[in-house]
Amino acid sequence: MNTTAAINANAIRPAPWRRLATAARRIADDRSHEIPAGFATRVVAIAFARVEPTLSALFARLAWRAFGVASVLMIASVALNLGSAVEAIGGDDARLSAAVHDPVGEYLEAAQP
DSSP, rough: OHHHHHHHHHHHHHHHHHHHHHHHHOOOOOOOOSOOOHHHHHHHHHTTTTOOOOHHHHHHHHHHHHHHHHHHHHHHHHHHHHHHHHHHSSSSSEEEEESSHHHHHHHHHHOOO
16 A cells, blocks of 8 residues: 555544544543542551561471571582592493493393394
């Protein structure tokens, strides 16, 4: 469609949203812009209210602490046993392959003709 034809069509017949926008501009805003009485007091009361933690919030706090303790214990146990693990893996591939059980590898070896 030609752009000049589209502009002329809009000039002849305004779009529905233009009619709505024109009608909205004609209406006066007579709403009150004052805050209700006691609003500031309610806001301050809600802000400084003491809320007792729920059971789920308490559980979440304790769960995060337990996660932290478990992470520290895991890192400590890996650090303490790292030397013996490296020594066990050492370089002897026969010992390493005997220590690792690979059922998928065994199946693939048995399936080959």
